[in-house]
Amino acid sequence: MGGAGDRRKAVEAFQRAGLTEYEARCFVALSRFGAGTAKDAAEVSDLPRTRVYDLAERLQDRGLVEIREGSPREFRAVDPDIAVEKLRREHSDHLESAADALRAVATPQRSDSTSGPWRIEGQQNVIERGQFVAARAETELFGFFTSAASFDRDCFRQAQYAIDRGVSVVLGASDEGLRVDLRERFPDATIWSPSLDWQTLETDGSQLSRLVMADRSVVMLASMRENGGTLEETAVWGEGDDSELVILCRNLLGGNLDEVTGDGSPDLPL
Structure with a gap:
């Protein structure tokens, strides 16, 4: 399941991939469990349990976490390959939008420039x-x-x-x-x-x-x-x-x- 150093590297990698620090910490924590509660994730990530609920829902909206209703609610991170592919598509969409917006405002380059x-x-x-x-x-x-x-x-x-x-x-x-x-x-x-x-x-x-x-x-x-x-x-x-x-x-x-x-x-x- 990896040590603290491996988890830190994973958090930093997912931050570079577009997650906030807290989102990355929550996602990496949930990745350690087949399914875990907010308490489980909070203990691993050092996040407040109340924040885990909010973060997990945000990650669910991005297709990175699945939630099973119950008492208590359970959370599960998607497979790493699926997560990476979702983030790759997300970045691609963002870049296309950025390119379209930039083309609308950029000054055409002249040959002398x-x-x-x-x-x-x-x-x-x-x-x-x-x-x-x-x-x-x-x-x-x-x-x-x-x-x-x-x-x-x-x-x-x-x-x-x-x-x-x-x-x-x-x-x-x-x-x-x-x-x-x-x-x-x-x-x-x-x-x-x-x-x-x-x-x-x-x-x-x-x-x-x-x-x-x-x-x-x-x-x-x-x-x-x-x-x-x-x-x-x-x-x-x-x-x-x-x-x-x-x-x-x-x-x-x-x-x-x-x-x-x-x-x-x-x-x-x-």
Whole structure:
């Protein structure tokens, strides 16, 4: 049934999932019983018994607790998988409503407002921005990755989506093992073997980790650095003909990309 530490972690997790602290404490307490009374839940959660009745009814309204009338009333938390799925749908509905409300008040972005370069912090945010750039590709998608660790399953998925849309996909890697994997996974893509070891490019202690460019008009350039024993990834991205980042990457890659023949192993003179 887990100790106090496990219960505390569960309460914190359900708070992050959208419950109040008291709701989470009540739900986790009830999850310990097949069915329990308000007294049982109060003893485990350190909540007043009178609060348990109110909290259980609120949780029932959200589909997370079932109540059996009697003397005393009994309460039962739904299965954890059911609870998580209900909260997931609830969050999805809230986000859709938030998006609709935001679209109604947001100022449309102009090309000069997105030209950047704009900075992105955190690996997950970098990955998501890379997916956004890849999804913008209509005719050409270029990606360069310095290691297999930087080419995750989301990158594989976006590359396949682009191929399925008929986009010309060029994928480069300085890691030979990754290039072999890319050739096997994407026979319809051009796999690029750089003559310059991009992994040695370093600025202020950061090394290039990935570059994604769509239609030579939207670019994300990411780098990795060590901070206190952990690796941190940041990126900059830009869009439009006036973006300095786009211009830089066009100058760096444009002519070489034109020379790619698609034979599976071009060696571009960078």
